[in-house]
Amino acid sequence: MQVVYQKSPALTDATLNYCPGCTHGIIHKLVAESIVELGVVDRAVGIAPVGCSVLAYEFFNFDMVQAPHGRAPAVATGIKRAVPDTIVFTYQGDGDLAAIGTAETIHSATRGENIVIIFVNNAIYGMTGGQMAPTSLVGQVTQTTPYGRAISAQGYPVRVCEMLATLDGVEYAERVAVNSIPNIRKAKAAIKKAFQNQVDGKGFSIVEVLSTCPTNWGLTPAEALDWLKDNMMPVYPLGVFKDRSAREGK
Amino acid sequence: MAERALMKGNEAIAEAAIRAGCRHFFGYPITPQTEVSAYMSKRMPKIGGTFLQAESEVAAINMVLGAAAAGVRAMTSSSSPGISLKSEGISYIAASDLPCVILNIQRGGPGLGGIQPAQSDYNQATKAVGHGDFHILVYAPSTVQEMVNTVFKAFDNADRLRMPVMILGDGLLGQMMEPVEFPEIEVTQPDKPWAANGMRGKRGKNIVNSLYLQPDKLESMVKGRFERYEQAKRELPEAETYLTDDAELVIVAYGASARIVRSAVESARELGIKVGLIRPITLWPFPDKIIRDIAKNAKNILVVEMSMGQMVDDVRLAVECAKPVSFFGHTGGIVPTPAEVLEQIKGIAGGAK
Numbered sequence: 001m002q003v004v005y006q007k008s009p010a011l012t013d014a015t016l017n018y019c020p021g022c023t024h025g026i027i028h029k030l031v032a033e034s035i036v037e038l039g040v041v042d043r044a045v046g047i048a049p050v051g052c053s054v055l056a057y058e059f060f061n062f063d064m065v066q067a068p069h070g071r072a073p074a075v076a077t078g079i080k081r082a083v084p085d086t087i088v089f090t091y092q093g094d095g096d097l098a099a100i101g102t103a104e105t106i107h108s109a110t111r112g113e114n115i116v117i118i119f120v121n122n123a124i125y126g127m128t129g130g131q132m133a134p135t136s137l138v139g140q141v142t143q144t145t146p147y148g149r150a151i152s153a154q155g156y157p158v159r160v161c162e163m164l165a166t167l168d169g170v171e172y173a174e175r176v177a178v179n180s181i182p183n184i185r186k187a188k189a190a191i192k193k194a195f196q197n198q199v200d201g202k203g204f205s206i207v208e209v210l211s212t213c214p215t216n217w218g219l220t221p222a223e224a225l226d227w228l229k230d231n232m233m234p235v236y237p238l239g240v241f242k243d244r245s246a247r248e249g250k
Numbered sequence: 251m252a253e254r255a256l257m258k259g260n261e262a263i264a265e266a267a268i269r270a271g272c273r274h275f276f277g278y279p280i281t282p283q284t285e286v287s288a289y290m291s292k293r294m295p296k297i298g299g300t301f302l303q304a305e306s307e308v309a310a311i312n313m314v315l316g317a318a319a320a321g322v323r324a325m326t327s328s329s330s331p332g333i334s335l336k337s338e339g340i341s342y343i344a345a346s347d348l349p350c351v352i353l354n355i356q357r358g359g360p361g362l363g364g365i366q367p368a369q370s371d372y373n374q375a376t377k378a379v380g381h382g383d384f385h386i387l388v389y390a391p392s393t394v395q396e397m398v399n400t401v402f403k404a405f406d407n408a409d410r411l412r413m414p415v416m417i418l419g420d421g422l423l424g425q426m427m428e429p430v431e432f433p434e435i436e437v438t439q440p441d442k443p444w445a446a447n448g449m450r451g452k453r454g455k456n457i458v459n460s461l462y463l464q465p466d467k468l469e470s471m472v473k474g475r476f477e478r479y480e481q482a483k484r485e486l487p488e489a490e491t492y493l494t495d496d497a498e499l500v501i502v503a504y505g506a507s508a509r510i511v512r513s514a515v516e517s518a519r520e521l522g523i524k525v526g527l528i529r530p531i532t533l534w535p536f537p538d539k540i541i542r543d544i545a546k547n548a549k550n551i552l553v554v555e556m557s558m559g560q561m562v563d564d565v566r567l568a569v570e571c572a573k574p575v576s577f578f579g580h581t582g583g584i585v586p587t588p589a590e591v592l593e594q595i596k597g598i599a600g601g602a603k
Contacts, residue, residue, distance in 0.1 A: 041449070042448055042449050042450050042451050043448040043450070044448065045320070045446050045447065045448060047316075048459075054461060055461075057457045057459055060455075061455060062448075062449060062455050063446035063447065063448060063449060063455055063456050063457075064446065064455065064456075064457050064458070064459075065315075065316065065319045065346075065446050065457075065458040065459070066346075066457070066458065066459040066460060066461055067312065067315070067316075067342075068312060068315075068338055068339060068342045071308065071309070071312035071315075071339070074304070074308075074309040074310075074312035074313050074315075074316065075312050075313070075315050075316035075319070076316060077302070077309075077313050077316060078274070078276065078312065078313035078314060078315060078316020078317035078318070078319070078320065078324065079316040079317065079319060079320040079446070079447070080316075081274060081300045081302065081313070081316075081317060082274055082300075082316065082317040082320035082321070082322040082324070082447070083320045083321070083322070083447045083448065085448075086320065086447055086448050087448075103305050103306055103308075103309065104305070104308075104309050104312070106305075107304075107305035107309065
């Protein structure tokens, strides 16, 4: 019998704790596959954040460190500086990366730390039950914006890739989505490229992945995929915001 | 022969850390400890080490967490307000059973306080340097030489007991220059099979973690840690005693305060007053048995601190309230003078007659 598809060996057999229709599982798979394909499982160290993916250390089948809320890039910096041939990535949500951990994000980027950040943007705090995130859309109803996110009171959503692309320390910043098969394929290519950059010593790479949260959006999984496309993509356009090596013809 | 040099406390402690095998230092500028970072920034690049000036105290302690998780000797240093910022990370490091060394060159507080020497972070260091049930080891050296020697002990005990160690100094010790000898110690670092630094085809995955969602699992992790704390309490309490054999008045003071008290004790002895000094070297675990045994023969206990009196409660507990314990101190960056302490001694000794 020929094996045509199997679960990545870089994922454990632990049952995922994510809600039905949540796209964390897909993103975990893309990360695991990329690390296996680049042959760096034995050097990989992942950083689990605080948030829905806090238990990522149970799901990835290589060394993992669990960081305080927002501090994953600082923890990653410590690991990478201590053992430079490790392949280090953080896996962070929007609250972790773009609210409480903004300083760690920006400064690891501006230092050009040779790490990968997988930034899962679902425009809401999932773990705590659906509060406004820095990336929540204008008008979006959440537990803490019951009348919708108002510019006058809560300001505007943060566009992380666009912001980081202005920093000289950043090698690569791309936004992808996992709402369709073609987009999942593109997301895989971006994530793999980010890890390849680290293997090649090119420096800081971030892949922002637009993701769904059917539970806290109050939608079915199928509706959530549509909501991502119709509402998030206009605010968070997909694409490469920075690719320093490509620009410099390397 | 051991190498001898005239050095500022902050620089001596940095050099000692390097000699103790620390190659990863993460800092952030704050008076009066900035010389530690400045020294590290000069030395580390020359020996293949890492000095990184972090974006905040919060980031610095989390870089220490990462480096310690990867299995290397890592250190950060700060002064009082900065330690408050590090407290989140210290709790996580303790809960992840990671070793590291944290230096606090204390200044006056609360808030932004001042930049002159103080000892008002005693309670923070020994009782609550972060949320949750945990302790860290706390050493309180009183000379530049002792700061140097303490660094080696700190790293060794951090590794052995897998817990953070704080060296609690103050602006006086950090800024003063004294002759120091760097001990010729062959540093051996233990294997760290738990470190998250890549499986390397040799083992299964390692997880460095502080999350336990099952209450019974969390309780058992905390209890396991407290067994190591009991081991620390059995093995580590240290105090220096001075002229306590016949002392009717025993003064308890640590760090820079103890040096001032020592001068006052000598002056009082010249006046025929039977007074002695106990200088706790470990603040956690607290040398309560040493204090209790000596206090049995004393009539009065006096605690002298550069604070409003934070160690005084631990001294009362140590003597089980069997003897009157009084307090003298200054706070806010004022260093008590030997003359002031002598007046206190005379007052208590006179009153006791």
